Amino acid sequence: MKTLRLALAALWTTAAVSAGASTIVLGGYPDQIQFVSDADGSIEQRVQLASGLPMNLQLSPDGKLIYVTTLTTGGIEVLDATTRKVVNTISLNDGVTRYRFTGGVPDPTGRYFYILGERMDKEVDRYRISKPRYMVVDLKTKKVVRAVDIDPEDEGPGYRTRLAISPDGKTLYAFQKKILVINTSDFKVVDRIDLAKPDFPGMMDVGLGGTLETLHTPGQYVSLFNSEDPYIHNKVFGIARFDLSSRSFTFAPIGPAPENMAGLQVTPDGKDGYTVAVNGDLGKQRCEFWHFDLATNAALDKAEFPCRRRFYFSMSRDGTKLYIYGAGYDIAVYDAKTLKYERDWELKNDITMAGLLTLP
Numbered sequence: 001m002k003t004l005r006l007a008l009a010a011l012w013t014t015a016a017v018s019a020g021a022s023t024i025v026l027g028g029y030p031d032q033i034q035f036v037s038d039a040d041g042s043i044e045q046r047v048q049l050a051s052g053l054p055m056n057l058q059l060s061p062d063g064k065l066i067y068v069t070t071l072t073t074g075g076i077e078v079l080d081a082t083t084r085k086v087v088n089t090i091s092l093n094d095g096v097t098r099y100r101f102t103g104g105v106p107d108p109t110g111r112y113f114y115i116l117g118e119r120m121d122k123e124v125d126r127y128r129i130s131k132p133r134y135m136v137v138d139l140k141t142k143k144v145v146r147a148v149d150i151d152p153e154d155e156g157p158g159y160r161t162r163l164a165i166s167p168d169g170k171t172l173y174a175f176q177k178k179i180l181v182i183n184t185s186d187f188k189v190v191d192r193i194d195l196a197k198p199d200f201p202g203m204m205d206v207g208l209g210g211t212l213e214t215l216h217t218p219g220q221y222v223s224l225f226n227s228e229d230p231y232i233h234n235k236v237f238g239i240a241r242f243d244l245s246s247r248s249f250t251f252a253p254i255g256p257a258p259e260n261m262a263g264l265q266v267t268p269d270g271k272d273g274y275t276v277a278v279n280g281d282l283g284k285q286r287c288e289f290w291h292f293d294l295a296t297n298a299a300l301d302k303a304e305f306p307c308r309r310r311f312y313f314s315m316s317r318d319g320t321k322l323y324i325y326g327a328g329y330d331i332a333v334y335d336a337k338t339l340k341y342e343r344d345w346e347l348k349n350d351i352t353m354a355g356l357l358t359l360p
Contacts, residue, residue: 051075
């Protein structure tokens with residue numbers, strides 16, 4: 001009887017852990033998507049991509065689809081988040097034409113995918129490279145159905161350029177040194193929000209961080225920013241919030257800016273934010289987790305961790321774990337509450353720079 005009770009207790013504990021566990025989604029060299037348990041770091045499944053090396057991952061607004069852009073063939077692949085099967089594969093490159101882009105965003109209907117990049121056409125003695133363009137890919141016909149050159153006064157696509165689309169699909173946003181507000185019907189820029197000249201006293205040259213985190217309200221985004229005052233040019237950092245519908249920004253300075261910051265991760269309840277600050281270089285490099293209260297925009301805690309020459313930063317779906325990963329085969333796991341190291345998860349596939357998603 002005692003043995004039976006112990007067996008039932010063990011079974012209940014295992015079921016409880018499995019029920020609460022989430023799944024991490026990562027890109028893996030050379031052409032894989034890895035599904036990893038966030039309970040113990042075990043590989044649940046690997047899915048091979050027909051279009052090559054994954055460069056960017058994102059979820060559809062309803063969380064049902066995973067969109068992957070790939071480098072090898074200018075590809076876009078769509079996976080069902082539940083079955084983890086590829087439901088659509090697109091390779092835009094052919095024998096004479098290639099496309100180069102690092103990411104994009106699906107429209108609310110899921111029919112079209114917006115990208116910002118360049119087209120390269122092979123001629124007899126050279127490649128002719130287009131100007132940077134806004135392009136629309138029809139995910140049903142698997143073709144670029146519209147392409148419009150970017151206005152010369154706007155910058156071309158950069159690695160840190162992020163795209164977002166309004167809930168009604170009528171407006172595309174490109175986040176770079178300026179926020180470009182673009183009409184999706186004709187790709188005309190209807191507004192340029194100049195972050196170098198914000199309408200906030202004591203601030204100038206505002207630059208958003210490399211990641212743009214969605215809040216748990218449709219069309220609400222939050223990011224870190226760096227700025228400096230116009231008088232003695234002290235650099236500060238803080239938290240920026242942006243509403244896609246009203247196109248309104250709020251900036252909340254926090255303190256002196258480090259040399260580099262690795263984007264902002266937000267807990268599911270929207271109350272806490274985390275980033276990684278990096279100061280120094282080579283033998284003098286110092287890496288720290290920073291923890292913020294997003295309700296008051298106050299810094300709560302910080303803790304140093306071992307630096308890597310190149311890495312990425314993310315968080316578990318429930319907000320209890322912090323992840324340091326990339327440029328290697330492992331994920332270093334830290335406790336979000338204490339900021340202390342817990343363990344390493346060995347994945348056996350080198351991780352790409354596509355980012356990290358979490359699924360329930």
